[in-house]
Amino acid sequence: MAGKRTVLTVGLRRLAAMLLEMREDAQLGKEEVSSRTGINITTLYRIETAQARPQRRTLMAMLDLYDVDDKQREEAVELLSTALKPGMARAYEGSVSEVYAAYINFESEALSARHYQTSTVPGLLQTYEYANAVIDTSMPKLEAAMMESRAKARMDRAVNLTKEEPLELWVVMDEAAIRRVVGGPVTMRGQLERLLQEIKRKNVILQILPFDAGAHPGMAGAFTLLDFPNPADPELVYLEGLAGDELIEGHTEIRRFGVIFDQLRAMALSPRDSAAMIAAAAAELAEIGD
Structure with missing residues (x-):
């Protein structure tokens, strides 16, 4: 149960x-x-x-x-x-996997997160409409109540970026995540505008890895590195995948993903150029309409 x-x-x-x-x-x-x-x-x-x-x-x-x-x-x-004490994931434990629930708890207590995402916007930065569209497409047989709970979990996680000691978030996102129109032009434009608002925060850095960067070390899939304010709590890596999510510990594995993230951010556009690309993509969608 x-x-x-x-x-x-x-x-x-x-x-x-x-x-x-x-x-x-x-x-x-x-x-x-x-x-x-x-x-x-x-x-x-x-x-x-x-x-x-x-x-x-x-x-x-x-x-x-x-x-x-x-x-x-x-x-x-x-x-x-x-x-x-119940963690942040308590309200969603019946609708999300055990690993994802643990990740939600860890994220709420983390000092910083380094996140690489492939084809979608990271959950922490998603709008409600975009989250619903992603969940509906990736889990088409999910009951409406379960879908609502999963989408709400993503919205509630956003408090980590605005609390008194906010999470320091550094995202490297493949260009596909801003080019793929999820939920229709209006929903996607709203999502891109949300990104432009979020990156104004001092604790949020976002970089786009452009298509012309070619092959890169993140092609195997999305991952997140979490570290914590207390030295007694070792870093964690969270992996997302179709076969299931996974939390990884261990100095060797953590170091490997840290190196990969450093390579990805070095290959990505600067935060300023990334913002310009997102704004241009949003402008293109505005011309299309719904």
């Missing part, structure tokens, strides 16, 4: 990493922890990989066994309290 899923949050991921480190520092194997606390080995694995939230009594049993100091204990308990 979607309502019973444990959807990943920043706090839950940090707690899982902390508990794994505590067990390793105590030089205890999973089997010994299980035999001495009564915690099922599978449950222990799920807790340490952030697939499950520990109950308070389970957490206390682990902390007692690991013989941690008061500071570590307080931090772990506080993290559990944070992990129990």
Whole structure:
């Protein structure tokens, strides 16, 4: 059941990493922890990989066994309290994938996002009409209520760009995303005008990767790199694909996508020239009408 899923949050991921480190520092194997606390080995694995939230009594049993100091204990308990709070994705957990729900939570707590998109405008910058058109086309059998919820999730995510400490967003977008007329000329023109408004924000940078740039390292598909204000929270990569979405961790993979993004932004038009291209595309659609 979607309502019973444990959807990943920043706090839950940090707690899982902390508990794994505590067990390793105590030089205890999973089997010994299980035999001495009564915690099922599978449950222990799920807790340490952030697939499950520990109950308070389970957490206390682990902390007692690991013989941690008061500071570590307080931090772990506080993290559990944070992990129990519903993330931004809570309202949409029944209508989006578990990975996408986790991404929504992570995005809401991230310091910055570096995003490469291929054929559509990134969800964070979409208008409601454009989002509906994309969802309707890519998921034609989706129920109306589910479609509405998915579109609303994209609209609500935009608050990340306007909150007190806004997300720093850097987008490299293939030219196809502004040339492909999604939802008709009026909807597409509205979307392009939205982009022109968004890039006026100090925390938003947008570059267009033109067709004449030729082959490039982002041809495999869209991705987003998230980093966080707390050094204890490692960077993440979010991949979108027809076969499903994926969240990736690990220094080697993060570095690879970071290098790819740097190459893409170097090949893309400057923000000023990108804005001029978007404005020209919007003007062309204005002449077409609906």
